[in-house]
Amino acid sequence: GESVGLHLPTLSVQEGDNSIINCAYSNSASDYFIWYKQESGKGPQFIIDIRSNMDKRQGQRVTVLLNKTVKHLSLQIAATQPGDSAVYFCAERGRGSTLGRLYFGRGTQLTVWP
Amino acid sequence: DAGVIQSPRHEVTEMGQEVTLRCKPISGHDYLFWYRQTMMRGLELLIYFNNNVPIDDSGMPEDRFSAKMPNASFSTLKIQPSEPRDSAVYFCASSSGSGLTDTQYFGPGTRLTVL
Numbered sequence: 001g002e003s004v005g006l007h008l009p010t011l012s013v014q015e016g017d018n019s020i021i022n023c024a025y026s027n028s029a030s031d032y033f034i035w036y037k038q039e040s041g042k043g044p045q046f047i048i049d050i051r052s053n054m055d056k057r058q059g060q061r062v063t064v065l066l067n068k069t070v071k072h073l074s075l076q077i078a079a080t081q082p083g084d085s086a087v088y089f090c091a092e093r094g095r096g097s098t099l100g101r102l103y104f105g106r107g108t109q110l111t112v113w114p
Numbered sequence: 115d116a117g118v119i120q121s122p123r124h125e126v127t128e129m130g131q132e133v134t135l136r137c138k139p140i141s142g143h144d145y146l147f148w149y150r151q152t153m154m155r156g157l158e159l160l161i162y163f164n165n166n167v168p169i170d171d172s173g174m175p176e177d178r179f180s181a182k183m184p185n186a187s188f189s190t191l192k193i194q195p196s197e198p199r200d201s202a203v204y205f206c207a208s209s210s211g212s213g214l215t216d217t218q219y220f221g222p223g224t225r226l227t228v229l
Contacts, residue, residue, distance in 0.1 A: 034217075036220075041222075042222055042223070043118070043205050043207070043220030043221050043222050043223050044157070044205070044220045045220070046217050046218075046219070049217075089157065098170070100145065100162055100164070100169060100170065101159055101162070101170065102159065102218060104156055104157040105156070106156045107156065107157075
């Protein structure tokens with residue numbers, strides 16, 4: 001099955017700085033990726049997604065970059081705020097018979113210091 | 115919209131007891147997913163339903179686990195008998211489809227502790 005991993009388990013940044021969270025995937029045929037944010041005591045919350053026919057997608061203060069050559073995905077958060085402190089997961093959509101499944105990475109804990 | 119609703123939010127039980135977790139998906143969503151989250155294994159899909167029918171239960175760990183969806187607005191995940199290694203946070207999620215870009219919306223989870 002798919003394997004989605006993360007480069008770093010924790011990331012600490014100062015308020016106002018930009019954050020970059022990385023993710024690697026193993027299936028070169030994967031064509032849809034999602035980033036989720038999970039705050040303490042809550043369920044994962046959808047942030048942004050990207051299809052494989054795109055290299056970049058922007059949302060409000062967040063940008064996802066996809067590098068299919070090296071099978072790498074990143075989430076950039078601009079002007080990081082204390083409310084951004086959470087665990088961030090990348091997820092990969094299955095294909096074919098597993099289209100309904102999401103395969104999650106292990107998560108990166110982002111801590112924002114004032 | 116109230117979002118996905120799960121109950122109870124916390125459950126503490128003793129080994130060997132039966133545990134039932136409940137989920138109400140978002141109204142109109144025809145896909146429902148049960149996940150388990152642990153530090154060791156991360157977030158794992160246990161089973162998912164489409165129109166109340168189980169589609170993929172390959173993630174269900176063993177026969178002690180069972181899930182049902184008697185109607186479009188209710189699902190249960192049952193563990194019988196429970197074991198300490200079942201301690202985890204169990205999430206229910208729903209979506210309006212299983213298409214490539216259909217977003218899964220997660221509930222707040224049930225934290226299960228088996229003593």
